[in-house]
Amino acid sequence: MNLVMRLGSLALLLGLWLLGSHLVGARLLPEPQAVGLAIVQEARSGALEFNLAVTLARVAVSFAIAMLLGTVIGLAMGRIPLFDQFADPWLVVLLNLPALVIIVLAYIWAGLTETAAIAAVALNKLPVAIVTVREGARALDRTLDEMATVFRMSKWARLRHVVLPQLAPYLAAAARSGLSLVWKIVLIVELLGRPNGVGFEIGVAFQLFDVTRILGYALAFVIVMLAIETLLVQPLERYVSRWRSKPA
Amino acid sequence: MHIKHKSYRTASGGRLHVLDDLFITLANGEVVALVGPSGCGKTTLLRIIVGLERDFEGSVHLRACGSVGFVFQEPRLLPWRTVEENVRLAAPAASEAVLGALFAALGLTAHCRHYPGELSLGLARRVALARALAVEPDLLVLDEPFVSLDAELAARLRTELVELVARRPVTTLLVTHDLDEAVLLADRVILLSASPARVMADVPIANPRRTRSADELAAIRNQITRSSKQA
Numbered sequence: 506m507n508l509v510m511r512l513g514s515l516a517l518l519l520g521l522w523l524l525g526s527h528l529v530g531a532r533l534l535p536e537p538q539a540v541g542l543a544i545v546q547e548a549r550s551g552a553l554e555f556n557l558a559v560t561l562a563r564v565a566v567s568f569a570i571a572m573l574l575g576t577v578i579g580l581a582m583g584r585i586p587l588f589d590q591f592a593d594p595w596l597v598v599l600l601n602l603p604a605l606v607i608i609v610l611a612y613i614w615a616g617l618t619e620t621a622a623i624a625a626v627a628l629n630k631l632p633v634a635i636v637t638v639r640e641g642a643r644a645l646d647r648t649l650d651e652m653a654t655v656f657r658m659s660k661w662a663r664l665r666h667v668v669l670p671q672l673a674p675y676l677a678a679a680a681r682s683g684l685s686l687v688w689k690i691v692l693i694v695e696l697l698g699r700p701n702g703v704g705f706e707i708g709v710a711f712q713l714f715d716v717t718r719i720l721g722y723a724l725a726f727v728i729v730m731l732a733i734e735t736l737l738v739q740p741l742e743r744y745v746s747r748w749r750s751k752p753a
Numbered sequence: 754m755h756i757k758h759k760s761y762r763t764a765s766g767g768r769l770h771v772l773d774d775l776f777i778t779l780a781n782g783e784v785v786a787l788v789g790p791s792g793c794g795k796t797t798l799l800r801i802i803v804g805l806e807r808d809f810e811g812s813v814h815l816r817a818c819g820s821v822g823f824v825f826q827e828p829r830l831l832p833w834r835t836v837e838e839n840v841r842l843a844a845p846a847a848s849e850a851v852l853g854a855l856f857a858a859l860g861l862t863a864h865c866r867h868y869p870g871e872l873s874l875g876l877a878r879r880v881a882l883a884r885a886l887a888v889e890p891d892l893l894v895l896d897e898p899f900v901s902l903d904a905e906l907a908a909r910l911r912t913e914l915v916e917l918v919a920r921r922p923v924t925t926l927l928v929t930h931d932l933d934e935a936v937l938l939a940d941r942v943i944l945l946s947a948s949p950a951r952v953m954a955d956v957p958i959a960n961p962r963r964t965r966s967a968d969e970l971a972a973i974r975n976q977i978t979r980s981s982k983q984a
Contacts, residue, residue, distance in 0.1 A: 648827070656842075670833040748834075
């Protein structure tokens with residue numbers, strides 16, 4: 506039933522796309538089959554795979570950096586009030602700095618390099634991750650903490666078995682919102698200062714007014730991200746919440 | 754092993770006087786029950802003894818006391834770890850044989866792979882008890898371990914506890930507001946007053962635990978009530 510609904514909804518979207526294409530003309534909105542053909546052609550030449558891989562690598566690295574730093578800093582801010590008071594203004598500044606400003610400054614200060622690109626993306630994602638994890642760290646159960654103290658659990662055991670499982674839902678939320686945020690920002694970073702990747706290709710297509718290619722690359726990348734979500738993020742979420750799924 | 758306390762003043766909010774000039778000593782292997790009305794500071798006292806509460810005046814000496822096994826009022830299990838993992842995490846040094854025997858004695862063998870959320874309160878309390886005993890503690894501390902269980906289940910758990918302590922004697926401090934429970938389980942019953950808690954009576958019980966008859970229990974009970982009135 507669920508699947509039928511999803512397929513029906515997708516079919517309706519395709520139908521509307523086709524209709525729109527006929528209304529405004531193929532130059533502004535090419536038909537779905539034309540976009541599909543463009544994807545196949547790009548894939549045959551190898552350009553699609555290359556650009557997808559490059560972009561995906563940037564997404565993965567900057568996402569990993571932002572999540573790791575975000576977890577450490579968020580945990581520290583949630584647990585140490587003094588550090589929280591000190592770092593909060595910085596966090597507010599970072600949260601409200603527009604993505605574009607961070608990217609442009611990173612390129613100016615560090616040159617049009619891979620490092621600058623990844624740092625800019627990670628820096629955009631970082632404050633959001635910190636805020637989410639800090640919320641989780643504030644909600645940690647004090648009674649379980651005392652239990653760990655009384656039974657003299659080691660620092661590592663406490664982190665792994667007491668703290669991280671409590672943070673898991675917050676980490677999952679940060680990861681999910683973070684993944685979609687990161688890949689969108691990666692495209693902008695590529696558009697502004699990288700010689701390859703999906704963002705770069707879309708930039709070229711924009712200059713040539715090649716809507717078919719824009720849609721082709723966008724669609725291909727959305728499919729990749731959807732696959733990551735269903736094949737990686739969702740199973741992981743199910744695994745960490747396995748103890749929840751079976752009520753008494 | 755001795756635990757000595759002098760006067761404690763625990764601040765919660767303002768300077769609330771919870772405990773007043775308590776001096777309690779436990780002999781090695783002795784089972785002592787602390788009995789007092791609800792809210793008289795029994796839990797606070799336990800928290801001070803195991804080091805969870807540091808803001809107090811006085812001193813606690815735990816001589817020859819390495820490990821502490823604590824059974825909290827609520828089971829406090831990690832819901833995302835199985836029963837077995839919960840016990841192992843608290844007692845990483847425990848051997849298979851010890852754990853197996855403990856699980857068997859408490860009727861938990863069939864539940865080793867269950868998560869705490871799948872257990873009834875009675876079972877969860879057994880797990881908490883197993884966890885406290887698995888560390889082979891030098892001091893076992895029980896904070897109203899049988900509260901909010903139905904009478905029959907509480908009685909069964911009490912017998913199991915008596916059996917386990919008989920098998921491997923351990924210095925035990927039991928907090929309860931139920932005098933019957935205290936008389937049934939302890940070698941010595943200490944009666945505390947209402948807040949701020951003071952020692953009102955300190956009554957040793959000579960008979961071994963397992964041979965106490967109902968009449969004897971009633972007699973001891975009366976004796977304790979009487980001595981508390983004199984105090």
